[in-house]
Amino acid sequence: MxxxxxxxxxxxxxxxxxxxxxxxxxxxxxxxxxxxxxxxxxxxxxxxxxxxxxxxxxxxxxxxxxxxxxxxxxxxxxxxxxxxxxxxxxxxxxxxxxxxxxxxxxxxxxxxxxxxxGGRMFNDTVIEAIRHSSSDGIDLSALGLGRHDVDNPQAKRDAINKILPKVKYLPLDQREDKVAELARMVSDIPLANDxxxxxxxxxxxxxxxxxxxxxxxxxxxxxxxxxxxxxxxxxxxxxxxxxxxxxxxxxxxxxxxxxxxxxxxxxxxxxxxxxxxxxxxxxxxxxxxxxxxxxxxxxxxxxxxxxxxxxxxxxxxxxxx
Missing domain, CATH: 3.20.20.370 (Glycoside hydrolase/deacetylase)
Incomplete structure (x- = not known):
């Protein structure tokens, strides 16, 4: 008090x-x-x-x-x-x-x-795809987003924090297309839509x-x-x-x-x-x-x-x- x-x-x-x-x-x-x-x-x-x-x-x-x-x-x-x-x-x-x-x-x-x-914001597509990645590392060089270790929660957080600034300022349609392709490359399970x-x-x-x-x-x-x-x-x-x-x-x-x-x-x-x-x-x-x-x-x-x-x-x- x-x-x-x-x-x-x-x-x-x-x-x-x-x-x-x-x-x-x-x-x-x-x-x-x-x-x-x-x-x-x-x-x-x-x-x-x-x-x-x-x-x-x-x-x-x-x-x-x-x-x-x-x-x-x-x-x-x-x-x-x-x-x-x-x-x-x-x-x-x-x-x-x-x-x-x-x-x-x-x-x-x-x-x-x-x-x-049922929509999903671009940042959540990145987050959820990397969250559910079953690999120890991901190679997104083809998207201009580099290679990243994702073998533990800290590594996944670091990868997300490096990727998001690179896609955030892209033109809208390009941003949506790039994160959709990232999700396809990184995760093989449906991402959350709720x-x-x-x-x-x-x-x-x-x-x-x-x-x-x-x-x-x-x-x-x-x-x-x-x-x-x-x-x-x-x-x-x-x-x-x-x-x-x-x-x-x-x-x-x-x-x-x-x-x-x-x-x-x-x-x-x-x-x-x-x-x-x-x-x-x-x-x-x-x-x-x-x-x-x-x-x-x-x-x-x-x-x-x-x-x-x-x-x-x-x-x-x-x-x-």
């Missing part, structure tokens, strides 16, 4: 109520049932539960749209924070949402709509009171697209969500999300023109009343040790956009 009081005192100094408030926006992707041997730092349901318990003891957790509105108006409470998830994984509904509801917390989920209903939500699960997430935001259709790197393709990707995702859920989609998350690398300054205006009220990046930091509402930073809480979770968020409060 004394520790939480101290955290609140520090939080009040760094993020007071009103016009001097600083808004923290947290970013997650998945919540796993158990530890992944290849990616042991991915948060599990038990760890997420512990994080949410500590978060609500120190911070004021708000829905993102409400927080953005109050940030702009200068009426945020002290120590304000929002929770967001990217991409649309099924475990967002099955594992994360029950924990959020248990603690009375709200989150906003940004959905890449093309991968619903990682992402179905449309019915998306509706259930919405019915549970959670926020839904746009994240394009196929999760491209926006900086690689021309004006027409960019507009189509963002508009298609928004239209699908609005038609499915029967309400305006007001929030957007840039895929991958690094300013000047994954999206460009001129592209921000297209997001605004398409009718969103605000957008979030993956630039680390917090927002103030003077921040660009269409480039709000987010912070990934990497620390899985619950005792380090709140201190990491307090440290991030020192970083203003």
């Amino acid at each position: 004394l520790v939480n009081s101290a955290y609140k005192f520090i939080g009040n100094r760094l993020s007071p109520a009103g016009t001097r408030a600083r808004l923290s926006i947290l970013i997650y992707h998945r919540v796993l049932a158990e530890t992944d041997p290849i990616f042991p730092n991915e948060v599990t349901a038990q760890q997420f539960d512990a994080q949410m318990a500590r978060l609500k003891l120190v911070f004021n957790v708000l829905p993102l749209h409400e927080a953005v509105t109050r940030l702009n108006a200068g009426t945020l409470p002290a120590r304000s924070v929002c929770i967001t998830f990217d991409d649309g994984y099924a475990d967002n509904l099955t594992l994360a949402t029950p924990i959020l509801k248990k603690h009375g917390l709200h989150a906003t989920f940004f959905i890449a709509t093309a991968y619903l209903n 990682l992402m939500m179905t449309t019915e699960q998306l509706k259930a997430l919405h019915a549970a009171g959670m926020g839904i935001g746009g994240h394009t259709s196929r999760h491209p790197i926006l900086a690689t697209l021309d004006d027409s393709a960019l507009h189509q990707e963002i508009a298609e995702g928004k239209e699908f969500l609005e038609t499915t859920l029967g309400e305006k989609i007001a929030l957007f998350a840039y895929p991958n999300g690094k300013p000047d690398t994954d999206y460009l300054p001129w592209q921000v205006s297209i997001v605004r023109e398409l009718g969103f009220d605000a957008a979030v990046s993956t630039q680390r930091g917090v927002s103030t009343q003077t921040s660009d509402l269409f480039q709000l930073p987010r912070f990934t809480p990497w620390h899985l040790n619950p005792s380090r979770y709140v201190p990491a968020l307090l440290d991030n409060l020192r970083r203003c956009a």
